[in-house]
Amino acid sequence: MININNVSKDFERSVVLKDVSLHVNQGSIYGLLGSNGAGKTTLLKIATGILQQDHGEVVVNEQVIFENPHIKNNVVFIPDVLYFFSQYTVIQMAKFYEDIYSNWNAERFAKLQQLFGLDVNKKIQRFSKGMQRQVAFWLALSAMPDVLVLDEPFDGLDAVIRQKIKNLIIQDVADREMTVIISSHNLREVEDICDHIGILHQGSLILEKDLDDLKSDIHKVQIAFKDGLPTELFNHLDVLHKDQRGSVLLCIIRGKDQDIAKHISQYKPVVYDLLPLTLEEIFIYEMGGVGYAIENVLV
Numbered sequence: 144m145i146n147i148n149n150v151s152k153d154f155e156r157s158v159v160l161k162d163v164s165l166h167v168n169q170g171s172i173y174g175l176l177g178s179n180g181a182g183k184t185t186l187l188k189i190a191t192g193i194l195q196q197d198h199g200e201v202v203v204n205e206q207v208i209f210e211n212p213h214i215k216n217n218v219v220f221i222p223d224v225l226y227f228f229s230q231y232t233v234i235q236m237a238k239f240y241e242d243i244y245s246n247w248n249a250e251r252f253a254k255l256q257q258l259f260g261l262d263v264n265k266k267i268q269r270f271s272k273g274m275q276r277q278v279a280f281w282l283a284l285s286a287m288p289d290v291l292v293l294d295e296p297f298d299g300l301d302a303v304i305r306q307k308i309k310n311l312i313i314q315d316v317a318d319r320e321m322t323v324i325i326s327s328h329n330l331r332e333v334e335d336i337c338d339h340i341g342i343l344h345q346g347s348l349i350l351e352k353d354l355d356d357l358k359s360d361i362h363k364v365q366i367a368f369k370d371g372l373p374t375e376l377f378n379h380l381d382v383l384h385k386d387q388r389g390s391v392l393l394c395i396i397r398g399k400d401q402d403i404a405k406h407i408s409q410y411k412p413v414v415y416d417l418l419p420l421t422l423e424e425i426f427i428y429e430m431g432g433v434g435y436a437i438e439n440v441l442v
């Protein structure tokens with residue numbers, strides 16, 4: 144559905160994106176993660192045809208997106224910093240969207256008004272920050288896009304509204320196979336909603352995986368032995384991190400849970416607990432693998 148092929152971009156002679164290839168299937172919700180300044184916003188702007196890459200191509204629905212109004216008609220981008228015309232009310236902005244997006248759905252716009260409960264005749268810039276973000280979602284979802292691209296979408300939204308918006312997105316993905324890319328530092332929200340994850344670091348995509356595969360491939364293990372650590376314990380294990388706490392050793396190990404359990408059980412541990420890792424922890428360990436580590440991250 145969205146194919147970003149070998150995209151590179153420089154700003155003022157510094158390289159911001161290096162040969163990035165990223166693929167999003169139709170009906171997928173793709174979480175784009177990365178360190179500050181990794182190039183996420185730049186990549187999203189290129190993916191939506193707002194910016195032009197220096198090399199490579201972005202193909203959406205089998206067509207190059209840049210300067211392609213036919214494809215852009217089905218793509219809505221909500222940026223991290225929102226922009227509305229300064230004097231426009233919600234209803235005026237809705238009219239503007241209706242003129243741009245041919246799939247605009249007035250009935251849905253009316254239904255969502257009940258859900259958000261905001262005054263359509265109020266100037267958007269007089270709303271609070273979180274309310275303005277609600278307006279952005281209200282307009283975006285009424286445009287019925289095939290592709291919805293979101294940069295830090297949950298910033299400033301309260302927990303109830305966040306859940307309502309996530310439900311709306313999931314409903315559109317389920318009902319009409321909308322495709323979504325979300326870039327966020329809020330990894331709990333990403334974990335909640337996304338099925339695929341890409342991690343961008345210093346302009347390169349260092350990982351792209353199905354979220355379930357990612358989670359089944361890395362584990363936190365808590366182990367203890369009666370007579371201290373067996374010397375050969377770590378042979379044949381891909382250990383990303385170790386932390387001894389008293390007699391208990393906490394390890395982050397890459398691999399399938401059965402393989403890890405089988406290997407460690409040979410040494411007859413008195414404690415063996417396999418604990419789930421959150422996306423936040425996986426992100427930290429993956430970033431550690433590319434030299435972006437923080438110390439003592441085990442909790």
Ligand SMILES: Nc1ncnc2c1ncn2[C@@H]1O[C@H](COP(=O)(O)OP(=O)(O)OP(=O)(O)O)[C@@H](O)[C@H]1O
Pocket residue numbers: 154155159177178179180181182183184185186
């Ligand atoms: N218009 C621009 N002109 C010059 N440099 C830019 C421009 N836009 C972005 N950059 C630079 O490109 C790099 C990537 O920025 P970008 O906003 O894409 O990162 P990001 O991953 O979204 O970061 P964050 O998580 O902090 O929002 C940064 O070094 C930034 O300074």
